[in-house]
Amino acid sequence: MKSLIFINLALVICFVLLPNFVEPKLTKLTSKNYERYLGEKSTKPCFILLTSDKCEYCDKMEMLFTQLQNEMPQMEFLSINIVKELATTLKITNEPKQPSYYIGQDGMFSQYLIPGSPDLIIEDFKELIKKDKVLVVDKKNRIEFNKEEKTKLLIYQPNFEPNNQGIAGIIARHYQFELVVAVTTTKAIAKGYNLINKDQAVLIKNGEKNMYFKEKLVLPQFKEWVDKNKNSIVTKIDNLMFKRMAFNTFEAQLIFISNPNQKTKEIKAIKRVGNWLEKLKKEDQTPKTISNLHIYWIDKSLESDSMNFLSLKENENLPLLLIWNMNDNINFRYDGTVFTVKKIKEWILKWSAGQIDKYIKSSEPPIDNDGPITILTAKTFDEIVLKSDDFWLVEFMADWCSHCKKLQPIYEELAEWAQDIDGLRIGQMNGGENDIKDEYDIKGFPSLLWFGKNKQKFERFNKARELSAFKEFILERLPSKKEL
CATH class of the missing domain: 3.40.30.10 (Glutaredoxin)
Incomplete structure (x- = not known):
């Protein structure tokens, strides 16, 4: 009897609390908390997810990064709807149609934009964090450091602490895709690069003259100097x-x-x-x-x-x-x-002078192209689709796209069904192997476009990727509907 009472009590508590349960979300970046997270006194690097009302995948990315913040307590994870505020501060002029990202700290932030599926973005971001460290140059790795052909920034800091990287860490994070940022704590090594006093720095460009920073190591002035001198000729x-x-x-x-x-x-x-x-x-x-x-x-x-x-x-x-x-x-x-x-x-x-034609990437069309799905390429698209009198549903896909792989059996079944309808064709183009016309505005895969009799106009398929939804969409656009 007691156990039954406890079970009932537990159920009551669950039902009372369930409506109040809110799935955890990223902290919203606002003008009020901007200084705390991105100002010069911020204590952690921040990852910022930019969203907008026009963004298709932002909710999913926010959910994934909410899960990721538990794995990475060394970072703050924030989100901001760019339509509402801080657009000027972050220098954003266009409302993003896809999620976009920034990494920042101490009044500095750099844009981080990598396309691909959400899983690929998360994987790439984890790899980015792994590489987000300052190299410490010592006797063991000095020769390897000298052989590095990328532009290198070396700072002499005798008291450098790997767990508290200070300005060097901030600079490394900001210029992570441009420079190899390193410090040395060894006086003899520093002297070899003509760094005599602590906090002096040198930009080393292979085949070019070294550039030296010998002023007080203060972040704004140091960043300005790096910006001015970092670019190599190649x-x-x-x-x-x-x-x-x-x-x-x-x-x-x-x-x-x-x-x-x-x-x-x-x-x-x-x-x-x-x-x-x-x-x-x-x-x-x-x-x-x-x-x-x-x-x-x-x-x-x-x-x-x-x-x-x-x-x-x-x-x-x-x-x-x-x-x-x-x-x-x-x-x-x-x-x-x-x-x-x-x-x-x-x-x-x-x-x-505008005298060079742009290069168009195109795969070779298959020798046998008479199957239910017509394979299209950049070279054959105009001839097969745009000059055709048929109605066309065309899928733009990529081999690496997991959603495309999931759609494939449904799309094949749809193509089999479409063979019984005169004047209806089902096509497919690999966007990884072919350039797609800019006017189709393909932002991700899979994307499906409908071409009617007027091929200058097209319609985007935005319904559920289910066989019944495809059939309904097509039949609504054919001159005479058929129940098939």
Whole structure:
């Protein structure tokens, strides 16, 4: 009897408390708590999720990062609806249609934008946090540090504590995709870099003159100095740094991709082109397109997702030189077989004058394309879809997309059903292997578009990805509905 009473009492308590249970969410960043979390006296680095009323995936990302904050107590996790406030402070001019992210502390913040599924973003973010440390240069790793070809920032701090990295840690976090930030506590090593007094710093650029900071190490002035002097003529980056660069850079950039054992002749030519660009930037008559151009060098094959960003195929012949603009997703490829300074200069000037056609990535169409689903490519899309009199439902997908894999059996069943309807076609394009027309505004995968008789107009499928919903959507748009 007593046990029954306790069970009933427990049930009553559950029902009383259940309506008041609220799923934990991220702390909202506001103008009132901004100084606490992002001001100069903030104690932890902050991760900020930017959301908006137009954002499709923001709620899901907030839920995932709410779970993540329990795993990472060393960081503060915040969210902000950019429509409401702080847009000016964070320098945001456009309302995001997808979740976007910032990392900040001590009055400094840097944008962190990586595309992909929520799971991939979380995985990438965890990798980012792992790398978020200051390198301590000592006798054991000094030779390896010297061999590092990326731009390096070395600070002499005899009393540096790894668990309390101070200004060095803040700078490392802010410039994580641009610089290798390091400190040395050893006087002899510091002296080897002409660092005599504590808190002095040097920017080391391979093949260029070192730059020294010998004033009082105060964050605003130090950051200003780093901003002014950090860029090399040619910046060497790896895959992770490429992602940071790509999604924080909104001007066209020159990207050189080489083999690991690339001949020095091509590399020297690229560096000489870099010197030429630097001289051009100082001239008043230089076009803005060239003034904003910087060279990034990757000395190995890119990962598949990075290749997709650049509209490159897995089996590309290296070396490659291209001008790429993330903002417009436009790729201009150097088509010369010889990498000479003269020919590269001519190509850049032609590009600046609008005389170079953009590169279009396209997979090869299948030899047998008579199945229920018509496979489309960038080269065949216009001919097969836009010049057709048929009605089309087209899925834009990617091999890495988990939602696309889940949809595939449903889409195949839909295509089988559609074969019984005259004038109806079901198509599919791999967005990882093909460039998609800008006017279709494909922001994620899978995306489905309906093309009626007027192919200049299209309609987005935004209903549940279920067979019944697809059938209902299609039948509502056909001239004569059929119950099939």
